[in-house]
Amino acid sequence: MSNSNHYTTEERALAMYKETVSPSKDTLVYILNQIPEIKETKLQDRRAIRSPYRWLAFAQLASVFLIALAVYPTLSTPEIAQNPFYAVDQQVDTFERTINQEDEQMLNAEYPL
Amino acid sequence: MLSQNPNRAVIGSVGESEEIRNLILLAKQGDAQAFGGVYEQLFTPLYRYVHSRCRDIELTNDICQQTFLRFFQALPGYEPEKSPLAYLFTIAKHLLINHGEKHASVPFDETLIETTEDETIHIVEDTHVRLLAESIDTFIVSLTKDEQEVIRMHFYGELSHKEIGEVLNKEEATVRKIKERALKKLRVLTHHLYE
Numbered sequence: 001m002s003n004s005n006h007y008t009t010e011e012r013a014l015a016m017y018k019e020t021v022s023p024s025k026d027t028l029v030y031i032l033n034q035i036p037e038i039k040e041t042k043l044q045d046r047r048a049i050r051s052p053y054r055w056l057a058f059a060q061l062a063s064v065f066l067i068a069l070a071v072y073p074t075l076s077t078p079e080i081a082q083n084p085f086y087a088v089d090q091q092v093d094t095f096e097r098t099i100n101q102e103d104e105q106m107l108n109a110e111y112p113l
Numbered sequence: 114m115l116s117q118n119p120n121r122a123v124i125g126s127v128g129e130s131e132e133i134r135n136l137i138l139l140a141k142q143g144d145a146q147a148f149g150g151v152y153e154q155l156f157t158p159l160y161r162y163v164h165s166r167c168r169d170i171e172l173t174n175d176i177c178q179q180t181f182l183r184f185f186q187a188l189p190g191y192e193p194e195k196s197p198l199a200y201l202f203t204i205a206k207h208l209l210i211n212h213g214e215k216h217a218s219v220p221f222d223e224t225l226i227e228t229t230e231d232e233t234i235h236i237v238e239d240t241h242v243r244l245l246a247e248s249i250d251t252f253i254v255s256l257t258k259d260e261q262e263v264i265r266m267h268f269y270g271e272l273s274h275k276e277i278g279e280v281l282n283k284e285e286a287t288v289r290k291i292k293e294r295a296l297k298k299l300r301v302l303t304h305h306l307y308e
Binding site for chain 1: 153165178182246247264268269296303
Protein backbone atom coordinates (compact mmCIF):
# COMPACT_ATOMS: atom_id res chain seq x y z
CA MET A 1 0.00 0.00 0.00
CA SER A 2 2.78 2.37 0.78
CA ASN A 3 4.52 1.72 -2.50
CA SER A 4 2.85 3.88 -5.10
CA ASN A 5 4.55 1.99 -7.94
CA HIS A 6 2.07 -0.83 -7.46
CA TYR A 7 -0.71 1.43 -8.64
CA THR A 8 -1.29 2.95 -12.01
CA THR A 9 -1.56 6.66 -12.52
CA GLU A 10 -5.31 6.35 -12.92
CA GLU A 11 -5.68 4.48 -9.66
CA ARG A 12 -3.64 7.07 -7.82
CA ALA A 13 -5.62 9.88 -9.44
CA LEU A 14 -8.93 8.28 -8.48
CA ALA A 15 -7.75 7.81 -4.90
CA MET A 16 -6.63 11.42 -4.79
CA TYR A 17 -9.91 12.68 -6.23
CA LYS A 18 -11.86 10.62 -3.69
CA GLU A 19 -10.33 12.51 -0.82
CA THR A 20 -11.72 15.77 -2.15
CA VAL A 21 -15.27 14.52 -1.68
CA SER A 22 -16.16 14.21 1.97
CA PRO A 23 -19.27 14.99 3.97
CA SER A 24 -19.07 17.84 6.40
CA LYS A 25 -19.07 17.10 10.11
CA ASP A 26 -22.44 18.89 10.41
CA THR A 27 -23.98 16.65 7.77
CA LEU A 28 -22.65 13.58 9.52
CA VAL A 29 -24.14 14.62 12.86
CA TYR A 30 -27.43 15.84 11.35
CA ILE A 31 -28.11 12.58 9.51
CA LEU A 32 -27.15 10.47 12.51
CA ASN A 33 -29.64 12.46 14.59
CA GLN A 34 -32.40 11.60 12.12
CA ILE A 35 -32.01 7.93 12.95
CA PRO A 36 -34.24 7.06 15.91
CA GLU A 37 -32.87 5.68 19.14
CA ILE A 38 -32.29 1.96 18.98
CA LYS A 39 -34.10 1.40 22.28
CA GLU A 40 -37.29 2.98 20.95
CA THR A 41 -37.49 0.81 17.89
CA LYS A 42 -36.16 -2.29 19.61
CA LEU A 43 -39.57 -2.71 21.22
CA GLN A 44 -41.15 -2.83 17.78
CA ASP A 45 -38.58 -5.13 16.25
CA ARG A 46 -40.93 -8.05 15.91
CA ARG A 47 -43.50 -6.03 14.05
CA ALA A 48 -41.15 -3.84 12.08
CA ILE A 49 -38.64 -6.35 10.87
CA ARG A 50 -40.72 -9.49 10.39
CA SER A 51 -40.84 -10.50 6.80
CA PRO A 52 -44.26 -10.30 5.07
CA TYR A 53 -43.60 -13.81 3.76
CA ARG A 54 -43.97 -15.13 7.30
CA TRP A 55 -47.50 -13.74 7.41
CA LEU A 56 -48.21 -15.27 4.04
CA ALA A 57 -47.00 -18.66 5.21
CA PHE A 58 -48.98 -18.31 8.43
CA ALA A 59 -52.16 -17.37 6.54
CA GLN A 60 -51.75 -20.30 4.17
CA LEU A 61 -51.23 -22.76 7.01
CA ALA A 62 -54.30 -21.40 8.78
CA SER A 63 -56.35 -21.77 5.58
CA VAL A 64 -55.24 -25.37 5.11
CA PHE A 65 -56.06 -26.14 8.72
CA LEU A 66 -59.57 -24.65 8.41
CA ILE A 67 -60.25 -26.53 5.17
CA ALA A 68 -59.10 -29.77 6.78
CA LEU A 69 -61.29 -29.04 9.78
CA ALA A 70 -64.30 -28.55 7.51
CA VAL A 71 -63.67 -31.55 5.25
CA TYR A 72 -62.54 -34.11 7.82
CA PRO A 73 -65.96 -34.73 9.46
CA THR A 74 -67.54 -35.58 6.10
CA LEU A 75 -64.81 -38.13 5.43
CA SER A 76 -64.58 -39.78 8.79
CA THR A 77 -68.12 -39.62 10.25
CA PRO A 78 -69.85 -43.03 10.07
CA GLU A 79 -72.82 -43.39 7.78
CA ILE A 80 -75.06 -43.96 10.74
CA ALA A 81 -74.49 -40.39 11.89
CA GLN A 82 -75.56 -38.87 8.60
CA ASN A 83 -78.42 -41.13 7.54
CA PRO A 84 -81.49 -41.01 9.79
CA PHE A 85 -82.89 -44.14 8.07
CA TYR A 86 -79.69 -46.09 8.57
CA ALA A 87 -81.30 -48.62 10.91
CA VAL A 88 -84.28 -49.18 8.59
CA ASP A 89 -81.97 -49.56 5.59
CA GLN A 90 -79.95 -52.13 7.47
CA GLN A 91 -83.08 -54.10 8.31
CA VAL A 92 -84.21 -53.96 4.68
CA ASP A 93 -80.78 -55.16 3.52
CA THR A 94 -80.88 -58.04 6.00
CA PHE A 95 -84.39 -58.93 4.96
CA GLU A 96 -83.48 -58.89 1.27
CA ARG A 97 -80.43 -61.04 1.90
CA THR A 98 -82.54 -63.54 3.81
CA ILE A 99 -85.15 -63.65 1.03
CA ASN A 100 -82.45 -64.16 -1.57
CA GLN A 101 -80.90 -66.96 0.42
CA GLU A 102 -84.29 -68.64 0.89
CA ASP A 103 -85.04 -68.31 -2.83
CA GLU A 104 -81.71 -69.85 -3.66
CA GLN A 105 -82.23 -72.69 -1.23
CA MET A 106 -85.69 -73.37 -2.64
CA LEU A 107 -84.38 -73.36 -6.19
CA ASN A 108 -81.62 -75.74 -5.23
CA ALA A 109 -84.11 -78.01 -3.52
CA GLU A 110 -86.55 -78.02 -6.46
CA TYR A 111 -83.95 -78.27 -9.18
CA PRO A 112 -80.98 -80.15 -7.81
CA LEU A 113 -77.96 -80.42 -10.04
CA MET B 114 -8.59 21.27 -3.23
CA LEU B 115 -6.94 17.98 -3.98
CA SER B 116 -5.20 15.81 -1.45
CA GLN B 117 -1.48 16.30 -1.18
CA ASN B 118 -0.94 12.59 -0.83
CA PRO B 119 -0.91 11.00 -4.28
CA ASN B 120 0.78 7.87 -2.97
CA ARG B 121 -2.29 6.85 -1.04
CA ALA B 122 -4.04 4.78 -3.62
CA VAL B 123 -6.61 2.12 -2.89
CA ILE B 124 -7.55 1.96 0.74
CA GLY B 125 -8.46 -1.43 2.22
CA SER B 126 -12.13 -2.11 2.59
CA VAL B 127 -13.40 -0.82 5.91
CA GLY B 128 -16.39 -3.14 5.69
CA GLU B 129 -14.25 -6.20 6.19
CA SER B 130 -12.64 -5.10 9.40
CA GLU B 131 -13.28 -7.07 12.55
CA GLU B 132 -14.03 -3.88 14.44
CA ILE B 133 -17.02 -3.07 12.23
CA ARG B 134 -18.40 -6.56 12.65
CA ASN B 135 -18.11 -6.36 16.42
CA LEU B 136 -19.78 -2.96 16.42
CA ILE B 137 -22.64 -4.32 14.33
CA LEU B 138 -23.12 -7.21 16.73
CA LEU B 139 -23.33 -4.73 19.60
CA ALA B 140 -25.68 -2.50 17.62
CA LYS B 141 -27.91 -5.51 16.96
CA GLN B 142 -28.25 -5.91 20.72
CA GLY B 143 -29.45 -2.32 21.01
CA ASP B 144 -26.20 -0.48 21.66
CA ALA B 145 -26.82 2.95 20.14
CA GLN B 146 -23.22 3.99 20.62
CA ALA B 147 -22.03 0.99 18.62
CA PHE B 148 -24.38 1.94 15.80
CA GLY B 149 -22.90 5.43 15.91
CA GLY B 150 -19.49 3.84 15.45
CA VAL B 151 -20.65 1.82 12.46
CA TYR B 152 -22.23 4.93 11.00
CA GLU B 153 -19.10 6.98 11.47
CA GLN B 154 -16.92 4.45 9.67
CA LEU B 155 -19.23 3.63 6.80
CA PHE B 156 -20.77 6.99 6.08
CA THR B 157 -17.91 8.63 4.19
CA PRO B 158 -17.31 5.80 1.65
CA LEU B 159 -21.05 5.67 1.03
CA TYR B 160 -21.26 9.44 0.69
CA ARG B 161 -18.44 9.50 -1.88
CA TYR B 162 -20.04 6.78 -3.96
CA VAL B 163 -23.51 8.36 -3.94
CA HIS B 164 -22.13 11.83 -4.65
CA SER B 165 -20.16 10.52 -7.59
CA ARG B 166 -23.33 9.07 -9.04
CA CYS B 167 -25.76 11.93 -8.54
CA ARG B 168 -23.42 14.95 -8.12
CA ASP B 169 -26.01 16.68 -6.00
CA ILE B 170 -25.19 17.36 -2.36
CA GLU B 171 -28.82 17.58 -1.23
CA LEU B 172 -29.73 14.32 -2.95
CA THR B 173 -26.56 12.67 -1.68
CA ASN B 174 -27.45 13.59 1.90
CA ASP B 175 -30.99 12.37 1.37
CA ILE B 176 -29.92 9.04 -0.13
CA CYS B 177 -27.30 8.48 2.59
CA GLN B 178 -29.85 9.22 5.29
CA GLN B 179 -32.41 6.83 3.83
CA THR B 180 -29.77 4.17 3.30
CA PHE B 181 -28.69 4.27 6.93
CA LEU B 182 -32.29 4.36 8.12
CA ARG B 183 -33.03 1.17 6.20
CA PHE B 184 -29.79 -0.37 7.37
CA PHE B 185 -30.74 0.49 10.94
CA GLN B 186 -34.24 -0.95 10.54
CA ALA B 187 -32.86 -4.17 9.08
CA LEU B 188 -30.18 -4.49 11.74
CA PRO B 189 -31.90 -7.18 13.85
CA GLY B 190 -32.08 -9.44 10.82
CA TYR B 191 -28.61 -8.62 9.54
CA GLU B 192 -26.10 -11.49 9.34
CA PRO B 193 -22.62 -10.32 10.33
CA GLU B 194 -20.98 -12.81 7.94
CA LYS B 195 -22.07 -10.57 5.09
CA SER B 196 -20.18 -7.41 4.31
CA PRO B 197 -21.96 -4.37 5.79
CA LEU B 198 -20.56 -2.18 3.02
CA ALA B 199 -21.94 -4.45 0.30
CA TYR B 200 -25.30 -4.40 2.07
CA LEU B 201 -25.26 -0.62 2.44
CA PHE B 202 -24.31 -0.08 -1.18
CA THR B 203 -27.03 -2.41 -2.38
CA ILE B 204 -29.58 -0.31 -0.51
CA ALA B 205 -28.08 2.93 -1.84
CA LYS B 206 -28.02 1.59 -5.39
CA HIS B 207 -31.72 0.77 -5.26
CA LEU B 208 -32.54 4.14 -3.76
CA LEU B 209 -30.63 5.92 -6.52
CA ILE B 210 -32.56 3.95 -9.11
CA ASN B 211 -35.83 4.85 -7.37
CA HIS B 212 -34.86 8.51 -7.45
CA GLY B 213 -34.72 8.30 -11.22
CA GLU B 214 -31.01 8.94 -11.46
CA LYS B 215 -30.11 9.91 -15.00
CA HIS B 216 -26.92 8.65 -16.54
CA ALA B 217 -25.28 11.16 -18.82
CA SER B 218 -23.53 8.49 -20.79
CA VAL B 219 -20.84 9.44 -23.27
CA PRO B 220 -20.03 6.62 -25.71
CA PHE B 221 -16.47 5.27 -25.71
CA ASP B 222 -14.69 4.42 -28.93
CA GLU B 223 -13.59 0.82 -28.32
CA THR B 224 -11.02 0.89 -31.10
CA LEU B 225 -8.98 3.42 -29.14
CA ILE B 226 -8.21 0.85 -26.48
CA GLU B 227 -6.30 -1.23 -29.02
CA THR B 228 -4.46 1.61 -30.70
CA THR B 229 -3.30 3.64 -27.70
CA GLU B 230 0.06 2.63 -26.30
CA ASP B 231 0.37 2.19 -22.54
CA GLU B 232 4.14 2.55 -22.23
CA THR B 233 4.23 6.27 -22.81
CA ILE B 234 2.41 6.95 -19.57
CA HIS B 235 3.76 4.16 -17.45
CA ILE B 236 5.64 6.32 -14.99
CA VAL B 237 4.56 9.87 -14.40
CA GLU B 238 5.34 12.64 -12.02
CA ASP B 239 3.15 13.39 -9.02
CA THR B 240 2.18 16.64 -10.72
CA HIS B 241 0.69 14.60 -13.53
CA VAL B 242 -1.25 12.51 -11.07
CA ARG B 243 -2.59 15.66 -9.49
CA LEU B 244 -3.53 17.03 -12.89
CA LEU B 245 -5.29 13.82 -13.74
CA ALA B 246 -7.06 13.72 -10.38
CA GLU B 247 -8.67 17.09 -11.10
CA SER B 248 -10.53 15.78 -14.12
CA ILE B 249 -10.62 11.99 -13.96
CA ASP B 250 -14.10 11.84 -12.43
CA THR B 251 -15.55 13.59 -15.48
CA PHE B 252 -14.32 10.75 -17.70
CA ILE B 253 -16.10 8.04 -15.73
CA VAL B 254 -19.37 8.69 -17.53
CA SER B 255 -17.74 7.43 -20.73
CA LEU B 256 -17.45 3.95 -19.26
CA THR B 257 -20.13 1.29 -19.39
CA LYS B 258 -22.59 1.14 -16.51
CA ASP B 259 -20.83 -1.85 -14.91
CA GLU B 260 -17.42 -0.25 -15.31
CA GLN B 261 -18.67 2.96 -13.70
CA GLU B 262 -20.11 1.00 -10.80
CA VAL B 263 -16.93 -0.99 -10.24
CA ILE B 264 -14.70 2.09 -10.36
CA ARG B 265 -16.92 4.09 -8.05
CA MET B 266 -17.45 1.29 -5.55
CA HIS B 267 -13.80 0.27 -5.48
CA PHE B 268 -12.10 3.65 -5.44
CA TYR B 269 -14.69 5.92 -3.85
CA GLY B 270 -16.67 3.43 -1.78
CA GLU B 271 -13.62 1.37 -0.74
CA LEU B 272 -15.35 -1.92 -1.44
CA SER B 273 -13.23 -4.97 -2.13
CA HIS B 274 -13.68 -6.90 -5.37
CA LYS B 275 -15.59 -9.53 -3.46
CA GLU B 276 -17.96 -6.96 -1.96
CA ILE B 277 -18.57 -5.37 -5.35
CA GLY B 278 -19.36 -8.84 -6.64
CA GLU B 279 -21.98 -9.18 -3.91
CA VAL B 280 -23.62 -5.88 -4.88
CA LEU B 281 -23.52 -6.47 -8.64
CA ASN B 282 -24.15 -10.23 -8.53
CA LYS B 283 -20.90 -10.98 -10.30
CA GLU B 284 -17.91 -13.21 -9.65
CA GLU B 285 -14.90 -11.63 -8.00
CA ALA B 286 -12.75 -12.45 -11.04
CA THR B 287 -15.26 -10.77 -13.32
CA VAL B 288 -15.18 -7.64 -11.17
CA ARG B 289 -11.38 -7.57 -11.43
CA LYS B 290 -11.58 -7.84 -15.21
CA ILE B 291 -14.17 -5.07 -15.41
CA LYS B 292 -11.96 -2.86 -13.24
CA GLU B 293 -8.87 -3.50 -15.34
CA ARG B 294 -10.74 -2.72 -18.53
CA ALA B 295 -12.23 0.43 -17.02
CA LEU B 296 -8.80 1.64 -15.93
CA LYS B 297 -7.46 0.97 -19.38
CA LYS B 298 -10.29 2.98 -20.89
CA LEU B 299 -9.62 5.83 -18.49
CA ARG B 300 -5.98 5.75 -19.55
CA VAL B 301 -7.05 6.10 -23.16
CA LEU B 302 -9.54 8.83 -22.39
CA THR B 303 -7.03 10.89 -20.40
CA HIS B 304 -4.11 10.22 -22.71
CA HIS B 305 -4.26 13.72 -24.14
CA LEU B 306 -3.54 15.24 -20.73
CA TYR B 307 0.07 14.05 -20.93
CA GLU B 308 0.79 15.41 -24.36
